[in-house]
Amino acid sequence: MKTVAFHTLGCKLNYSETSTLSRMLETDGFVKKDFEEEADVYVINTCSVTENADKECRQIVRRIQRRAPEAMVVITGCYAQLKPKEIAEIEGVDLVLGAAEKFNLARHLQDLTKGNQDKVHACEIEEVSGFHSSYSINDRTRTFLKVQDGCDYNCSFCTIPLARGHSRSDSITGVLANVQELARTGTKEIVLTGINLGDFGKGTDGGKKREESFYELVQALDEVDGIERFRISSIEPNLLTDEVIEFVAQSKKFMPHFHIPLQSGSNTILGAMRRRYRRELYADRVAKIKTLMPHCCIGVDVIVGFPGEGETEFKETFDFLHDIDVSYLHVFTYSERANTLAIDMKPVVPVHIRQERNKVLRNLSYQKMQYFSSLHTGQTRKVLFESAEKNGMMDGYTDNYIKVQTHFRNEWVNQLIDWKL
Template structure:
């Protein structure tokens, strides 16, 4: 820990690494930067943190440091933990005079590990991360303990203020739910995020209107366990996810809605029919599948079996033939036999999982899965993960070829990672498209005709 603060200890899909730096021109204030790792909920929370700090006139601390850097971490796997530590060390190395704050799920579960990294000033749990704007003045004055991690089940960690938008983003995340009550045997996120909590519908609608009014053409409805939205809102009539989506769908404005990850059990006919009957809800579904073996799903403590998974996806294709499905899959869960694995591999092809997000099983300390005998060896987990990704690539190539000649309305994302003369865009199905550079701004609409495929990305030409 840095000596300048002299603080005592207080008990308390693949990661993204994105950084935003905020400053206050004309004011003698610290510059604030935020690095975000992990999920869409983290991205939403980071945007809230940066916006709140950007509005606050701070003065440099007693030691004169004039920069604050916050790392919002993930802990979904051991690899996520490693990337979090790596990100913190990089921030400390590149910003030796900055006040460094670590928050997020890794900080919530491993606060002492975070605090032990040389250069870290403050570790803040998920229960207090949205209060950083209020905590920062005391931190800069050296008046805070170095670890502030409490119980995420106490009170609420849902946003209590509206977010205006996202810097340099072509789409906006709309958090509607927090936490998880399921407790899958391999997962620690329910411990890091606490019980399932839903944002009241009226506040969700107000947040959505704010984002649309500020020019965002796509809202991604997200949560830690999105399908459980409304389960805790017993005082509200018709408070489930389908009711919320119906109300969002009825809003005025020129925008589209996309769902983030859903458990297959929540992909019911009501939700599918809503997507099928709406021009606003995107024909793209991301399913948290993990395995297609009923035995392994039972040992994972999932809420569905193979038959239900196939039944739900069959209905999805029946109602929305052109739907694109991405999915979370896990390779090498303890006791997974070759036969179990082949069922999952088969499902990638059977269900048309064009974008599988594959994890090798990661034994998380304190979880039931970590104690199961007959752990699959690491090399075998990696082999199975490679095969799942390869199967997904085959499905994806066929899918992309099938779109050549089609007309689509896309949202411009910008020029990053695009060939010279092109910029990236995204269809409603979440398919990537290279379109010619023009006068269109990031986040704007463009009508295109798909003319080909390059590097697993569609090529589009402007259409009327």
């Protein structure tokens, strides 16, 4: 029996896909090993949002070479779709699977031999049209369920449409089937994930075009027995409708927690980024949420150092984020990506200034989360504790995403506990 080990770079969507690939190989007779152990096959599911993800992939391959020089190394994911030939030239890589071939991993491994010359299996991204549902299980307490893939937006900094293809979705019926299966495994919380989650609904059934909506999906999920919590992972502000916000506000199962990408608080930069909204719409969405759910946690994605971001534009972003009622920030430092419009934009922000701005906003994020948490001191909220034990401690999250840490108690794993903050 062959052994296989997986490593995931990037987003929650990648984690859900890696978990599904792992189950597929286990069904095919492979034995799963920890990535730090010696295995016959190593699979790296890559991201390519930043240059660091590319470098990290190369470093991991070198580590595998030192640990298990005879092992097969397979690269899949976004980096594999964007730069398959470049990856195939990395010493030690035996197989590169693009977006259309990722879920055919088991079949490819049947014929794979070390030093195989036919390494690359990737097609043009326009040819990728199918949707393959996936979810994580047994890897984390919270399950990440992929309901949508691809993106029809063309933001000037982003390679994801080139790596993932057009927007397409599972059907509501398909999502419900997966959720019911997860409920049978004892899953307590499901995080809905996608590349452009709010665009859920595009797809085909038997060759016929299917049109459903994200609002219809959340309505259907709220009626499922056996799942205690749902979270919406990340949703574009222009797709976060009043009806979705109002539904979450009265839902017993959807948590008061939104993650809404902003990217910049400057309308000038948002225009250059080719985003489909301006800061005024973003502020309106936050105000709507907070009016209905003052206790709601709101996370923000923001990019610093985009071409043309001078001191004035960065101050606009800082002031906007400082004043608006959000809870934490995910701060990304802009990095140039081939085949994007932004790569030719001027003026270029020096790297050291990008890094300084990243630190400024990460500090602001810390202050925001401390303040948001302090508003709930003394309250009792339900915490779902996770399975991982770290130095005798365990972590959990409230409904509104405040992190709680306490001494590890096995009987609390995957349980909802009333906790006084």
